[in-house]
Amino acid sequence: MMSQTDETPAVAKRRDNNMAESNNQSAETKLSDVHKRIKAAFETFDNAANNTVDVREIGTIIYSLGCFPSQADLHDFIAEVEEDHSGYIHLDRFLPAMTKVLLEHKFPPIPKDLLLQAFEVLDKDNKGYLEPEELTKYMTQEGEPFTQEEMEEMLTGLADHERNVIYYKDVINQLAIDPDM
Amino acid sequence: MFDRWCFCFIAGCLLSSFLMSTVTPKTMKAAVLIQRWYRRYMARLEMRRRYTWNIFQSIEYAGEQDQLQLSSFFSFMLDNFTHMFTFPPDLISQLLDPVVDPWLDREICYSLILVPESYSGPRLSFPLSVSDTNALLAAFKEQQTLHARYVLQLLYETKKLLKQMPNIIHLSTSYTKEITICGDLHGRLDDLLLIFYKNGLPSAETPYVFNGDFVDRGKKSVEVVILLFAYLLLYPDNMHLNRGNHEDYIMNLRYGFTKEVMQKYKTHGQEILQLFQDVFSLLPVATVIDGKILIVHGGISDQTNLDFLSSIERHKILLPFTETTRFTLCLIVVHLIECFHLEQIVDVLWSDPKIQEGCSPNTFRGGGCYFGPDVTQRLLLQHGLQLLIRSHECKQEGYELCHGGQVITIFSASNYYEEGSNRGAYIKVGRELVPRFYQYQVSRTTRKLTLTQRVRAAEGSALRALKEKLFAHRSELMCGFQEYDQNYTGRVSVSEWALVLEAVLRLDLPWRTLRPHLARLAPDGSVEYQSCFEDMGPGIPLPQVTSNLAETLFRYRTDIEIIFNIIDKDHSGLISIEEFRHTWRLFSAHLGVAIDDSAIDDLARSIDFNKDGSIDFTEFLEAFRVNWQIIMDLLKNAHQ
Numbered sequence: 001m002m003s004q005t006d007e008t009p010a011v012a013k014r015r016d017n018n019m020a021e022s023n024n025q026s027a028e029t030k031l032s033d034v035h036k037r038i039k040a041a042f043e044t045f046d047n048a049a050n051n052t053v054d055v056r057e058i059g060t061i062i063y064s065l066g067c068f069p070s071q072a073d074l075h076d077f078i079a080e081v082e083e084d085h086s087g088y089i090h091l092d093r094f095l096p097a098m099t100k101v102l103l104e105h106k107f108p109p110i111p112k113d114l115l116l117q118a119f120e121v122l123d124k125d126n127k128g129y130l131e132p133e134e135l136t137k138y139m140t141q142e143g144e145p146f147t148q149e150e151m152e153e154m155l156t157g158l159a160d161h162e163r164n165v166i167y168y169k170d171v172i173n174q175l176a177i178d179p180d181m
Numbered sequence: 182m183f184d185r186w187c188f189c190f191i192a193g194c195l196l197s198s199f200l201m202s203t204v205t206p207k208t209m210k211a212a213v214l215i216q217r218w219y220r221r222y223m224a225r226l227e228m229r230r231r232y233t234w235n236i237f238q239s240i241e242y243a244g245e246q247d248q249l250q251l252s253s254f255f256s257f258m259l260d261n262f263t264h265m266f267t268f269p270p271d272l273i274s275q276l277l278d279p280v281v282d283p284w285l286d287r288e289i290c291y292s293l294i295l296v297p298e299s300y301s302g303p304r305l306s307f308p309l310s311v312s313d314t315n316a317l318l319a320a321f322k323e324q325q326t327l328h329a330r331y332v333l334q335l336l337y338e339t340k341k342l343l344k345q346m347p348n349i350i351h352l353s354t355s356y357t358k359e360i361t362i363c364g365d366l367h368g369r370l371d372d373l374l375l376i377f378y379k380n381g382l383p384s385a386e387t388p389y390v391f392n393g394d395f396v397d398r399g400k401k402s403v404e405v406v407i408l409l410f411a412y413l414l415l416y417p418d419n420m421h422l423n424r425g426n427h428e429d430y431i432m433n434l435r436y437g438f439t440k441e442v443m444q445k446y447k448t449h450g451q452e453i454l455q456l457f458q459d460v461f462s463l464l465p466v467a468t469v470i471d472g473k474i475l476i477v478h479g480g481i482s483d484q485t486n487l488d489f490l491s492s493i494e495r496h497k498i499l500l501p502f503t504e505t506t507r508f509t510l511c512l513i514v515v516h517l518i519e520c521f522h523l524e525q526i527v528d529v530l531w532s533d534p535k536i537q538e539g540c541s542p543n544t545f546r547g548g549g550c551y552f553g554p555d556v557t558q559r560l561l562l563q564h565g566l567q568l569l570i571r572s573h574e575c576k577q578e579g580y581e582l583c584h585g586g587q588v589i590t591i592f593s594a595s596n597y598y599e600e601g602s603n604r605g606a607y608i609k610v611g612r613e614l615v616p617r618f619y620q621y622q623v624s625r626t627t628r629k630l631t632l633t634q635r636v637r638a639a640e641g642s643a644l645r646a647l648k649e650k651l652f653a654h655r656s657e658l659m660c661g662f663q664e665y666d667q668n669y670t671g672r673v674s675v676s677e678w679a680l681v682l683e684a685v686l687r688l689d690l691p692w693r694t695l696r697p698h699l700a701r702l703a704p705d706g707s708v709e710y711q712s713c714f715e716d717m718g719p720g721i722p723l724p725q726v727t728s729n730l731a732e733t734l735f736r737y738r739t740d741i742e743i744i745f746n747i748i749d750k751d752h753s754g755l756i757s758i759e760e761f762r763h764t765w766r767l768f769s770a771h772l773g774v775a776i777d778d779s780a781i782d783d784l785a786r787s788i789d790f791n792k793d794g795s796i797d798f799t800e801f802l803e804a805f806r807v808n809w810q811i812i813m814d815l816l817k818n819a820h821q
Contacts, residue, residue: 029674032676033675033676036676036693037693040691040693040694041228041691041694043691044228044231044232044235044691044694045231059220059224060224060227060228062224063220063221063224063225063228064224064225064227064228067221068217068218068221069217070213070216070217071216071217071220110214110217110218114214115214115215115218117211118210118211118212118214118215119211119215121207121208121210121211122208122211122212122215138208138211138212138215139212139215139216142208142209142212142213143209143210143212143213143215143216144213144216144217145216146216150219150220150223153223154219157633175222
């Protein structure tokens with residue numbers, strides 16, 4: 001409340017109405033903003049400018065919108081929106097499904113401490129770091145395994161250059177993604 | 182979900198029984214979590230890589246659009262003076278007048294040049310042998326420069342050879358193993374050396390086609406093109422060069438080749454440049470393999486006709502100022518035929534494929550067309566061809582197919598926009614005429630850069646270029662923002678911000694995604710639009726300019742630089758007062774405005790700030806600033 005002067009009831013009522021209106025507006029604008037974000041991400045991969053994207057890019061699009069689905073989650077999502085196994089996904093089906101995901105926070109980000117715990121589970125000897133062989137073993141043979149390409153990229157990206165081990169605590173902090181998304 | 186976990190568990194056990202002791206549901210869960218997190222990070226990186234690419238590409242094409250503006254500037258001039266019944270080509274030829282007639286063969290130019298004892302670079306002997314080309318390779322790897330005498334001789338011999346060649350070269354695979362086709366090199370010596378290393382040096386067993394754009398933008402255009410010409414002389418039947426749109430006088434002035442030559446060859450630079458232009462204009466425009474694969478630098482149009490293309494006298498076509506020459510020449514009946522010739526060549530060197538059907542003018546480039554799959558289909562059918570290979574556009578993977586596989590774009594300059602921006606590629610084609618692609622990427626560091634580092638570097642570079650654009654359009658943008666911000670709060674919503682940028686800059690970019698890098702948010706989530714222009718100032722110091730003009734000059738400085746370079750015939754970096762007077766007189770005369778000599782002299786003297794009798798580029802820019810309004814008014818009035 002910025003105003004120090006007395007308000008007449010009429011003025012107060014008008015102010016309340018305005019706030020209510022702007023709250024409604026903000027719900028609408030929020031939805032339209034969400035739609036715009038989804039469309040913008042979608043368009044980056046819409047090479048033929050016909051409102052479809054290759055199904056293999058869907059993961060990238062969803063991740064870039066701030067969500068953290070697992071492979072299984074992605075699989076389910078795709079099954080919902082793909083056009084009869086055509087290999088393509090149309091914006092008309094993607095938009096409502098994705099809007100729901102965003103508004104319901106369906107695939108929330110992984111909190112840092114949980115991530116740290118996960119690494120600590122893998123680091124059985126409590127060394128504070130993981131050897132490349134150890135990490136490779138877990139990433140390529142457990143869970144939702146990495147391909148060889150993914151593994152190589154991860155090792156090149158995360159390993160400390162001198163010691164060639166992965167200091168996971170540092171890595172978690174370093175790989176903070178830009179704010180706002 | 183639990184079933185899936187069970188399955189994974191069992192599968193894990195079966196696949197790697199020695200892990201039995203370590204596999205627990207707990208480690209599985211941990212692994213999944215880490216995988217999810219990492220995959221998301223990689224996807225985010227891929228997103229950034231894509232929009233970085235979009236930025237570079239849209240700015241590049243917008244830059245080529247500026248070329249169009251320069252041409253329109255000149256066509257304004259010429260518009261008027263065709264009314265006065267003087268020959269328009271006069272102005273062009275006076276402006277571009279080479280010191281010597283290019284078509285006089287000058288035998289003596291190189292033989293009189295003495296090569297000092299102290300010169301330790303390659304000493305070529307003609308006709309060239311393998312030891313000469315090896316010497317060149319070794320020298321260039323050691324950063325040596327070839328002596329001007331040998332450059333001139335090489336160019337002279339190349340010119341002689343090219344004169345005998347037709348416009349379209351026909352090759353066959355029947356006598357060779359495979360033909361290698363490379364795309365744009367743009368002065369990247371490292372890429373050329375990498376191709377030679379991976380694929381072999383040019384020889385009878387390893388024939389090559391290089392599809393244009395050997396020079397400009399990169400720092401080693403001279404070395405690249407010397408090597409290509411040397412191999413051309415050594416193996417004329419196994420080395421083939423197509424002309425690209427950058428093998429051209431005006432493009433070289435603008436995009437760096439001219440500057441590079443003048444820097445490396447201070448004494449003989451002008452002669453060397455002259456010969457380069459002769460050689461470029463003599464390069465063939467197309468290659469056909471086995472009558473089935475057509476290779477041209479840009480593309481085609483719905484007017485392209487290979488038989489007609491074969492018959493043109495290609496060296497007589499003056500390529501730059503495509504708009505103006507076309508316009509003015511069309512006015513004169515005698516030149517109508519040449520007009521059509523010019524279009525044929527321009528189309529083949531400048532066109533780009535598009536997804537939609539039809540053929541439309543290529544407004545981004547200022548020349549050539551956008552051609553659709555139907556145009557491709559028709560041309561291929563008409564001439565019994567099955568494939569069109571072209572270059573001209575940078576592609577992330579070094580190559581790209583379109584038009585249902587009937588068109589291949591091949592691009593051989595890796596890291597074109599920035600370290601890590603794209604791969605380069607080449608094609609190999611054998612008797613069965615099925616193209617195979619080979620990719621590579623040159624790396625400046627010996628340690629492999631991570632994807633993150635590469636994306637960050639490219640992104641930084643792209644964003645800097647984008648910020649420059651924002652600055653150059655500052656007042657228009659501010660006007661746009663203020664329309665949404667009538668109360669002068671300094672803020673607009675993110676949507677409004679994106680709308681204004683889209684409308685003013687006309688670059689098709691994901692503005693909302695880029696917003697964090699370009700502007701600050703206020704606590705309430707709206708954009709503080711003034712923050713777009715922070716940390717940004719023009720590279721050239723301009724004395725006491727009003728903000729509007731500062732922007733205009735910033736925006737047009739490349740064009741102004743080109744005009745400067747044209748007037749500065751000897752490329753010394755300085756215009757003599759006399760040269761300036763001469764050119765300004767021409768301009769005023771053709772605008773139909775009577776300005777007496779003393780007024781021009783006063784103008785010239787006033788521009789020469791340091792009174793040393795010549796005008797450098799900063800002074801020239803200042804002259805434009807002072808007189809811009811006058812020029813624009815004159816143009817407006819003259820046009821009416």
